[in-house]
Amino acid sequence: MTDERPNVHVLCSLATLPDLGICEVSVGEGDWPLRGVVVLQHGVVHAYQNRCPHAGHALNLRPNEFMDPTGTWLACRSHGALFDLASGACVAGPCVGDALRRIPVRVVDGSVELVPGVDLHAYL
Numbered sequence: 279m280t281d282e283r284p285n286v287h288v289l290c291s292l293a294t295l296p297d298l299g300i301c302e303v304s305v306g307e308g309d310w311p312l313r314g315v316v317v318l319q320h321g322v323v324h325a326y327q328n329r330c331p332h333a334g335h336a337l338n339l340r341p342n343e344f345m346d347p348t349g350t351w352l353a354c355r356s357h358g359a360l361f362d363l364a365s366g367a368c369v370a371g372p373c374v375g376d377a378l379r380r381i382p383v384r385v386v387d388g389s390v391e392l393v394p395g396v397d398l399h400a401y402l
């Protein structure tokens with residue numbers, strides 16, 4: 279998404295996130311943008327880097343395919359790790375005790391955007 283404000287990175291619109299909705303996002307230029315996933319659960323927005331703590335793979339294989347078959351957990355398609363939506367904690371699979379890396383976001387005028395000052399390079 280584009281935004282007229284300098285240094286503001288809008289990730290997605292809340293209107294595109296029905297409850298338990300998922301939005302795959304990418305911020306930055308070049309070969310290594312920040313790839314993330316935004317989740318709306320019970321009116322609260324969570325955002326995580328799209329990088330599994332087990333082996334560093336992206337969670338999904340297909341666009342916006344992040345949920346397990348029960349619709350309860352974020353799932354990694356590589357080796358089956360399951361993650362809590364609200365905390366990013368791994369609850370099953372090879373990385374139990376680890377967690378997805380949270381991306382600091384805020385909601386402004388119905389849009390989910392990165393908190394100003396987030397260092398995109400810190401997510402490489």
Ligand code: FES
Nearest residue numbers: 330332333354357
């Ligand atoms: S890379 Fe995600 S479970 Fe192995």
